[in-house]
Structure formats: structure tokens, C-alpha cells
Amino acid sequence: MEKREEIREHYAEVASAVAQEAAAPAEGACCSCCGGDESRLYPEDVKNGLPVAALKASRGCGNPLGEVQLQPGMTVLDLGSGGGIDCLIAAAEVGPEGCVYGLDMTDEMLALANDNKRVAGADNVEFVKGFIEDIPLPDGLADVITSNCVINLSEDKPRVLREAYRVLKSGGRFVVADMITLKPEFEAEAGIEVARLLGCRAGVLLEASYEAMMREAGFADVSIRTFDVSSAEHMRERAVRKGYADTLAAYSDEQLEGAFASVFVEGVKQA
Numbered sequence: 001m002e003k004r005e006e007i008r009e010h011y012a013e014v015a016s017a018v019a020q021e022a023a024a025p026a027e028g029a030c031c032s033c034c035g036g037d038e039s040r041l042y043p044e045d046v047k048n049g050l051p052v053a054a055l056k057a058s059r060g061c062g063n064p065l066g067e068v069q070l071q072p073g074m075t076v077l078d079l080g081s082g083g084g085i086d087c088l089i090a091a092a093e094v095g096p097e098g099c100v101y102g103l104d105m106t107d108e109m110l111a112l113a114n115d116n117k118r119v120a121g122a123d124n125v126e127f128v129k130g131f132i133e134d135i136p137l138p139d140g141l142a143d144v145i146t147s148n149c150v151i152n153l154s155e156d157k158p159r160v161l162r163e164a165y166r167v168l169k170s171g172g173r174f175v176v177a178d179m180i181t182l183k184p185e186f187e188a189e190a191g192i193e194v195a196r197l198l199g200c201r202a203g204v205l206l207e208a209s210y211e212a213m214m215r216e217a218g219f220a221d222v223s224i225r226t227f228d229v230s231s232a233e234h235m236r237e238r239a240v241r242k243g244y245a246d247t248l249a250a251y252s253d254e255q256l257e258g259a260f261a262s263v264f265v266e267g268v269k270q271a
């Protein structure tokens, strides 16, 4: 999986840039190399009290925890936990009797997440190294699985969903934010050049393909809700900012308008 290595290197750079900025804030300008802080996706009261480096490392496309009511004592697993923002939010909600696992493949992200855990004093969080395609945790562990803009990065998305299903308890919920395409010409390998402008380096699926994949993995009560549709203007502006304006030259505004979207994907492992 050579794409996985490219993705790991990218997120190692993101984590190192955020950690460096946290260590020397006066030097300013974080992450100009690698995208920006996406913590604007969270309400202010949720962000209050979180370590600054957890906010700056935020690279999600939604707030999946806003879609689920966690209860004290629950066990939560976050796939591709990055700097740990969603794990720390979940940790406060499940309380000391609960437990949160954050799974990530990138050492630099895991180190940053552990620093953030220490700063937040979140003793009920454990960051685990591993791949979302091969989750190193036992069957039936989690009441809730979350993930934030990570499953699109996998070259084997069906396997990720099968693994998530395995690790959920019966009756457990899968509640993730992710990216899809709304146009068939941008699905999977065919649209990868354009999708990567949005950070989706392994290509994205159509809603119908995602839904079918959820059902094939075993999930019931599957729903997919689109909440942030990209515009042609945003795509072109992003391409220029990242130095990839040529990539979009072959596409009309009509093709690019509404081509990609953020979604909340939900499903249940039937009891």
C-alpha cells in the first residue's frame, strides 16, 4: 500500500508542524505546508478547555460527536484519531467510568495526541498504533465508533467497515464524518487527481456506493447525510493555494460545482 505511506508521511509533517508551533508559539505560522486547523467545525463550548495543539491539529471534515449522545461509562473508538481532538471531547462525555481508544498509524500524530492527553488530564483515553484496515483491538469492544475524515484515505474501505463492525458491540453505533463525491466521474480512481485537492488521496465514493458498502459490512439502519457541498470557486481557490491550478484546467465550473461533499455516515450493529 504505497499510498498509505504517502498519507502517513503527510500526517507526520502535519503533526510535526503543530508540535513545533506548540513548542515555539512566537515563531507563528503553523502548517502553511499542510492545510489548516479545522476546529471551526466545533461549537465554542465544546472547544473550551481543549489543548491548543489538539485544536490546531484538527483535520476533520465535521463534528461526528455532535451526532451522537455519548453516555457516562461508554467505550468509544475513534478511527484515525490524529491529534486527538475527538477522543478528548469523547473522554469528557464518557467520564472516568468510560474509556476512549484513538487508533492511528502515524507515530508523530500519536506522540502529539499523547501530549494533548497529558495537557487535558484525560486518563480515560488510550492512543493505539495501528491501521484502520486491521484494528488491533478485540471483537465487541466499543459502544460507539467515530471517525473524522479518515475512511476516505483508505485504499480498502470495505475492509475498514468490516473491521469497525467486528469491533463494535451488538447494538453499537458507527457515527463518522467523511467525504464523498456527488458525481460519478469523480468516484474512486477516476476522480483521484481532483479529490486529492481536498486531501482525499485515496479517492472518494458516491453516496450509493458508500451505503452499499455499509450494508455489505453488516450494518443496519444505515443513513448518509450530506452537510457541506463544495463549490467550483472553492475548488479553484484551493488548487491555486496548493500550487495545483493546472489539475483543474481540464474541468469546467459546471463539472466542479457540487462535485464533493462532507457527510455523516451512520449505522448500527444489530443486537
Ligand SMILES: C[S@@+](CC[C@H](N)C(=O)[O-])C[C@H]1O[C@@H](n2cnc3c(N)ncnc32)[C@H](O)[C@@H]1O
Residues within 6 Å of the ligand: 004, 007, 008, 011, 057, 058, 059, 060, 061, 079, 080, 081, 082, 083, 084, 085, 086, 103, 104, 105, 106, 109, 130, 131, 132, 133, 147, 148, 149, 150, 153, 154
Ligand atoms: C484527516 S486526518 C484526521 C485526524 C482526526 N480524525 C481529526 O479529525 O483531526 C487523518 C488521520 O488518520 C490517520 N490515518 C490515515 N490513514 C490511516 C490508516 N489507514 N490507518 C490508521 N490511521 C490512518 C492519519 O495518520 C491522520 O492522523
